[in-house]
Amino acid sequence: MNLKFFYYFGHYLLFLKGMLSRPEKMSVFFKRLSDEMYKIGIGSLPIIAITALFIGAVTTVQTAYQLVSGLIAKSVIGTIVSDSTMLELGPTISCLVLSGKVGAHIASEIGNMRISEQIDALDVMGINASAYLALPKILAGLLMIPLLNIIAITLSIYGGYMAGELSGILTHDEFITGARDTFKGFTLFFSTIKAFTFAFIITSVSSYQGFYTTGGALGVGESSTRAVVYRSVLVLFFDYILAEILL
Amino acid sequence: MIELNQINKSFDDKQVLFDIDATFLSGKNNLIIGASGGGKSVMMKCMVGLEKPNSGTIKFDGRNLLTLESQELRDVRREIGMLFQGTALFDSLTVEENIAFPLQMFSQMSISERRDRVNFCLKKVKSRKH
Numbered sequence: 540m541n542l543k544f545f546y547y548f549g550h551y552l553l554f555l556k557g558m559l560s561r562p563e564k565m566s567v568f569f570k571r572l573s574d575e576m577y578k579i580g581i582g583s584l585p586i587i588a589i590t591a592l593f594i595g596a597v598t599t600v601q602t603a604y605q606l607v608s609g610l611i612a613k614s615v616i617g618t619i620v621s622d623s624t625m626l627e628l629g630p631t632i633s634c635l636v637l638s639g640k641v642g643a644h645i646a647s648e649i650g651n652m653r654i655s656e657q658i659d660a661l662d663v664m665g666i667n668a669s670a671y672l673a674l675p676k677i678l679a680g681l682l683m684i685p686l687l688n689i690i691a692i693t694l695s696i697y698g699g700y701m702a703g704e705l706s707g708i709l710t711h712d713e714f715i716t717g718a719r720d721t722f723k724g725f726t727l728f729f730s731t732i733k734a735f736t737f738a739f740i741i742t743s744v745s746s747y748q749g750f751y752t753t754g755g756a757l758g759v760g761e762s763s764t765r766a767v768v769y770r771s772v773l774v775l776f777f778d779y780i781l782a783e784i785l786l
Numbered sequence: 787m788i789e790l791n792q793i794n795k796s797f798d799d800k801q802v803l804f805d806i807d808a809t810f811l812s813g814k815n816n817l818i819i820g821a822s823g824g825g826k827s828v829m830m831k832c833m834v835g836l837e838k839p840n841s842g843t844i845k846f847d848g849r850n851l852l853t854l855e856s857q858e859l860r861d862v863r864r865e866i867g868m869l870f871q872g873t874a875l876f877d878s879l880t881v882e883e884n885i886a887f888p889l890q891m892f893s894q895m896s897i898s899e900r901r902d903r904v905n906f907c908l909k910k911v912k913s914r915k916h
Binding site: 557560563564567652655656657659660662663664665666667 | 831834835836856857860861862863864866867868870871872874875876877888890891892
């Protein structure tokens with residue numbers, strides 16, 4: 540394996556370790572944390588809502604299309620929509636969408652600060668720049684992305700229900716029966732664990748890539764692009780790892 | 787007092803600083819002149835610990851910047867002020883917020899005290915009339 544991987548992985552871990560210090564001023568830290576929570580949480584709500592509603596709707600229509608046997612109850616569609624949404628579509632698709640929206644914003648914001656020497660200015664003032672810039676973003680992601688996941692799951696199931704009802708694929712009762720009958724609390728717990736893990740990947744990898752941007756505007760573009768690729772691959776990789784470990 | 791002793795700094799195979807020795811006394815004004823790309827900014831960055839020299843020692847009031855732990859280095863930096871070539875102002879903040887930033891981070895001043903101080907500074911550079 541390429542030794543560069545170990546170099547960058549070690550560098551990434553040192554970046555994370557460097558953040559673990561007491562913030563210079565707690566009031567400033569909490570202000571920054573609440574700003575980031577608003578940006579990540581409220582700012583991402585529209586795109587997450589639209590994505591989730593359509594994913595649920597499409598899952599209902601496509602599942603109905605494949606259920607050609609009359610021996611299978613239509614309520615199974617409700618089961619498939621709710622379970623697949625909680626297990627996979629909710630956390631993974633919404634986190635891939637967030638990876639593009641939130642991650643790109645973080646990487647380019649911090650990258651721009653690096654090339655315009657704003658991070659150097661923080662360092663010279665004796666402020667732990669990684670803790671000041673990246674820590675609130677990572678914590679905000681860890682708090683808000685699992686919440687967005689819950690909203691995505693709810694809206695996705697609602698989208699599936701609406702698509703079934705409006706197109707006459709199945710009735711209200713059939714959908715609800717299917718969704719409720721096989722519900723397991725662990726499925727939702729697993730989904731939250733996934734969202735939590737993906738949130739950490741999205742925010743920390745983006746912060747790291749932005750923090751070590753080199754060059755000018757071209758460098759910001761390169762680090763943002765690199766961050767998108769790494770985040771997406773890592774989200775999919777950990778999606779599989781978590782499924783193997785926990786299911 | 788800042789003391790530079792036998793400072794060497796290179797980026798890949800390009801050596802920028804060669805055996806630099808210098809002493810900057812407290813309370814004195816010093817001027818560094820050199821050709822463009824000659825390493826003036828790199829030397830300044832080495833002096834505040836933003837760049838690490840390949841060899842040599844840099845002492846700030848007797849403390850070797852190159853051997854300090856990150857928290858100790860941050861403490862030393864709080865005694866240093868540096869104006870960057872590209873100004874390095876926080877572009878997400880207003881002029882007032884930029885001026886108030888260190889006060890907000892390191893002082894216990896109230897909001898009104900900070901505002902007064904910012905206005906005082908702005909008046910000094912004639913950016914604010916009253």
